[in-house]
Amino acid sequence: MAAGWTRRTFDADGVTEHPVGPNFQRLRSEFGGAVVLALDVSGSMSGDRIRKAVEGCHRFVEEAADAGYSVGVILWHHGIEDDVAPSSDPRAARGLLDRARASGGNKAVPFLTKAHEQLMALDVGDRVVAIFGDGDLGPQAAAERKAAELVADGIRILTCGLGEGSARELATISTEEAAPRTATNDTLADSIASMAQGLTLKKSSR
Template sequence: MLALDVSGSMQGDRIFKAVKGCKRFIDEAVDAGYQVGVILWHHGVEGDTPPDSSPKPAHSLLSRAVASGGNDAVPFLTLAHRQLMALDVGDRVVAIFGDGDLGNRHTAESKAAELINDNIRILTCGLGEGSAQELASISTETAAARTATSENLADSIASMAQGLIRKG
């Protein structure tokens, strides 16, 4: 599952660059044999496509992404958890991009712990150091927080696909 922050702060060039990077991530994931779904998130779930071996549904949803709203990670983490647990696959992953915070951090960390307990890996990328550190609090990656800048936004999101190494 790829979760893209579409909160109001993503307006303008940010949303266009983020969508470009997400489409590259999806293509690389599908090429690696993954089913991919997308969740557009802000203070709720704006839209989603369940995991699919074709990139078309995810690409279509991303093409309609519009920035608005605030931030709350719990609704999209809940949806990703439910959709991923319904799959009979060896590697379950949520890749998250955001440019702000998680909403209630304690609640988001508790929800992320449920995913992690079910062997769902969480990859993150944040726009700017503050966002990267906030998202890193729920990441299962051991490397330094993945930090994007306005200049490398698309490349940074797409780079999360490097974490898609099948396990199991």
């Protein structure tokens, strides 16, 4: 043994443990993410609109899952039509999207409340709500107050509206700094899918 040799201890996260140890859960919490995709299924979304919107949502779910996010879906109108909580397995989210049907009016507070509960129940590093709507938020002051509660808890809000009026109203609760994301009847699927670009910061940190 050479003179001056000193025994040293090297510490590292045990990410190769099998079965998975506590370090895996800690690292997954630090680097993982969860997103709730809220799709407007009010009556004005009937016909070709709902078909195109579902197509765009499927693409969003695929991109989010590929980026390492757990994905949930809420179908909303004046209340909540149906929902699935965020999961690392996107099959339930996809199945719910395929059952989407248009009816009802618009009110944002119920789905914002549900998304808030679902995301705060998860120990993840990035929490996101991605919202598509083709109308208004319902009572706007109440929606803005509820959105502020989500933001105070570190939840990011991405939005996409069909038409300039809807896009501007949804943008009042968005945390994005870019211009309101605006869809047209022709670009509906692409515009909804483009909200996944808001998840690219998490992709680059992986």
